[in-house]
Amino acid sequence: MVTHTKTAYQPVGQFEDTRFEKIHNVIYNTSIEGSILVANEIAQLIKDKQKENQNCILGLATGSSPIKVYEELVRQHKEEGLSFSNVITFNLDEYYPMEKNNIQSYHYFMHEHLFNHVNILPENIHVPDGTIDSENLYQYCIDYEMKIKSYGGLDFQLLGIGRTGHIGFNEPGSHINSGTRIITLDHITRVDAAPSFIGIDNVPRKAITMGIGTIKNAKRIVLMAWGANKSKIIQETIEGEISSLVPATYLQQHNNTSFILDEEASSDLTRVKTPWLVKSCIWNDALKLKAVVWLSDLLKKPILKLTDKDYNDNGMSSLISQEGTAYDLNIKMFNTLQQTITGWPGGKPNSDDTYRPERANPEKKRVIIFSPHPDDDVISMGGTFDRLVAQGHDVHIAYQTSGNIAVSDEEALKFAEISRELNPDLEKANNIISFLSSKQDNDVIDSKEVRLLKGHIRKSESLAATRYLGLPDKNVHFLNLPFYETGTIKKGKLSETDVNILIELIEEIKPHQIYAAGDLADPHGTHKVCLDAIFKALDQIKNKDYMKDCWVWLYRGAWHEWDSHEIEMAVPLSPDQVLRKRHAIFYHQSQKDGVMFQGGDSREFWVRVEDRNRLTAKKYNDFGLADYAAIEAFKRYHF
Structure with a gap:
């Protein structure tokens, strides 16, 4: 067990030493809560250094993990007068080669999220330069290392962690004493980056990174990890043996490191997953x-x-x-x-529902299925959707975003060329063809006409699938939430307008059931924003009379499934229903082959979800329950 120095900046939170854990860690309910505590620690360090008339040397990270930290630091600068005049920063890494003004560059990221919004001096900003020619790269890395040392080293190093266990871009195999250098990126790292680059082929194969030795020389290290997709590597890092195959385990040797986690990222830690192996439990x-x-x-x-x-x-x-x-x-x-198993997801009429997951009454329910993208409904709960319609419930599908960013240029060009064949004088089709034919840089934002066409492609596919399952078009709602419509991978912030669109639909339908995507491991975060929007809407209308009869069920399936002990409603599917679900997914043809946001799973969505539904059914059978072809699983959300 490593003894960790308590500093004036130590985060406040729950931590229990166990024989399994070798790195101090703090678990928070949400990533927002954890991010604010980290931002407060950084802000306090800056202030303390100012009182001593000293510079504050910060090592900074990029990626999704630190975004909320930077937002809070910007807020404190603008609203509380936090000054960055004494701050000198060194970023961990940068893709190579990479132009500074490329929206995928970490130089762009840092200015977009922090530097452009605070009073840091430009000469105090250091981000590895992805434009250095190869002949001078070796010396450049040495100079970067020496510059950090010239300031006395890093006072504070902020880190995220990759699925390979990399910190910075120190991939498996990195040496404990490594310094700033050029490195070849692991395939998994490139797969994880692929959504931002519109495909893995566009992700650089190399990067400049600070070394493990450079990071370990920092006086204080804080690593943040959010979400279920980080839980396995977090467990390996905190509880496993030190190994170059998991570079983050080297942090076990640093005497002032803290891992800041949300509940999902901590879910595989022994004290969380199996607390009875660690301490006495209240059962x-x-x-x-x-x-x-x-x-x-x-x-x-x-x-x-x-x-x-x-x-x-x-x-x-x-x-x-x-x-x-x-x-x-x-x-x-x-x-x-x-008692979680039911073939009646809307409740079984004229039956005792004491031990059933859903109510028998009202016999016919008004249902809203919220789908973040225009295919999540059939991918994640297509069988349940089919059951609800077949059993006579008033089912409504609400597609929260247009999903246009996930349509490839090749797919859009195909439809535009068909339109031109039908009407050679169609100006919009000609404009789209001209734009897409000349588009060479993936950083170019699609024109409004192209985005509309891509949105129409997703819309027509959705209607084909819902018609196949017997839902009338009037019950299909395309919400096109504004936060999504930026034309880029990076989305806008969730706004009151987004939430009000949801509230308006809920108030119109007055549902007895709401289904929402609780699968937060999607590669580019849209699911989480869409779920946050639903939660905010529910919070505003929860006291309305009709909401007293509304139950909310969360589905997963595209990336992760609920753990068996979390499932509160399990809807079994027959072999025929599995095929109907597959057929409904196939209507989303633009997403079938070579989907742009595949995540770390190379299987097509219909394959991975069938495997997942089959595995859920197998688990139930292994517990001694009935043997079903597949099961879709749900967890109830109490608002």
């Missing part, structure tokens, strides 16, 4: 189910076959002591899982 119903499901999976035994010895041998003797016998506990947890 509520949720923790009992989590423990029994975990034990069943660990031992590969159905729940009803678990024994007292199984529980005692795996750190759960206190649970058996509380429950009496494994027999009693097993039946209770088996029934809890059994």
Whole structure:
């Protein structure tokens, strides 16, 4: 266990030393909460240095993790007078080659999110230069390293972490004493960057990065990680052995490092995932189910076959002591899982709903399915969508964004050329063809006409899918939330206008059920913004009379699925329904082959979601429950 120095800037939060953890870490409810605490620590350091008439030397990171930190620092500068006049910054890395004015460059990123909005002196900003010619690159890296040392080293280093365990761009294999240098990027790193570059082929293969040794020489290090897609590498880094294959593990040797995590990023830590292995637990119903499901999976035994010895041998003797016998506990947890399964997602009419996930009444429900993109509905809950329509509910689909950014130029050009064949004098088609034919740089923002065409492509595909599932066009709503319509990967901030559009639809329909995407691991963050918009809307209207009868169900499926113990409604699909769902997904032809925002999974969406639904069904069967072809899973959100 590494002993960590407590500094005047230590974040406030919950941390429990365990025999598993080798790096100090603090878990917050949300990334926003954690980001504000980190920003406060940086701000306090700047102020303390000002009092001592000293410069504050900051090592800064890019990527999605530090954005909220920079937003808070900008707010403190503008609203509270935080001065950056004594701040000198050194950024971790930069793609190579890369022009400074390229919107994918880290030089552009830092000015966009921080430097353009505070009073830092231009000469105090240092970002690795991606334009240095190869002959002078080696000396440039040495000079960058020496400049950091000339200021006495870094007072504070801010870090994110990649799925390979890289910090900066120190990929697996990096040496503990490495300095600033050119490095070849790991394939996984390039895959993760691909959404921002409109495809992996456009992602640079090399980068300039500070070294592990440079980072470790910082007096204080804070690493931030948000979201479920970082949970595995966070667990490996904090609890694993030091290895060059996971470069972030070198931070175990730094005596003043903190990891700042949200709940999802921390979910694989032993004290979070299996707290009974770490400490005495207060066994509520949720923790009992989590423990029994975990034990069943660990031992590969159905729940009803678990024994007292199984529980005692795996750190759960206190649970058996509380429950009496494994027999009693097993039946209770088996029934809890059994009661999540329903073929009636809108509730089964004229039945006792005491042990069913949904209400029997009203028999016919008004339903809104919110879909962040124009295909998330059928990808993630196509079978449930089909059931709701077939069972006679008043189902409405609300596509929150146009999804136009995900349509390739080649696809748009194909449709424009068809339009021109039908009408050679069509000016819009000719303008689109001319624009796309001359477009060479992926940084070029599409013209309004091109964006409209791409949006129409997604709209027509959505209508084809919803018609196939029997939904009338009048029940399909294209909201085109303004935050998305920037023409670039980077979206605008969620606004009151976005939220009001949702409120207006909810108030019009007065739903008994709302389905929303709780899958926050999408590569470019649209799902999270769309879910935040729904939560904000619900918060504003939750006291309306009609909302007392409204239940909210969160679906996943495109990237991650709910863990078995989290599932509160499991909708089984027959083999025929699996095929109907696949057919509905196929109507989204522009997204079928070579989808632009694939994430780290190279399988097509219909393949990955079928595999995921099949795996959920297999898990239920492994627990001793019925054997289904596939299961779609939902978790209820209490607003």
